[in-house]
Amino acid sequence: MSSGEPSVEQLVANADRYDGFADTAELMGDEAGATRFRAEAAAHRAAAMSLLDG
Numbered sequence: 001m002s003s004g005e006p007s008v009e010q011l012v013a014n015a016d017r018y019d020g021f022a023d024t025a026e027l028m029g030d031e032a033g034a035t036r037f038r039a040e041a042a043a044h045r046a047a048a049m050s051l052l053d054g
Contacts, residue, residue, distance in 0.1 A: 006047075007051075008048045008051050008052060011044045011045070011047050011048035011051070012044070012045065012048050014041075014044045015040075015041040015042075015044035015045045015048070016041075018037045018038070018040045018041035018044065019037070019038065019041045021033075021037040022034040022035075022037035022038045022041065025037055
């Protein structure tokens with residue numbers, strides 16, 4: 001892994017943050033924003049899994 005690539009831990013932490021943002025967006029009635037944040041969280045988790053598998 002090059003120094004510019006995030007670690008698995010960083011990717012998972014970012015995914016958790018995006019999930020938190022999604023929760024907040026839902027509370028504010030912003031379903032579109034929540035959906036975008038959840039998609040971003042899923043992408044970070046997929047990237048973390050890819051690093052673990054690779």
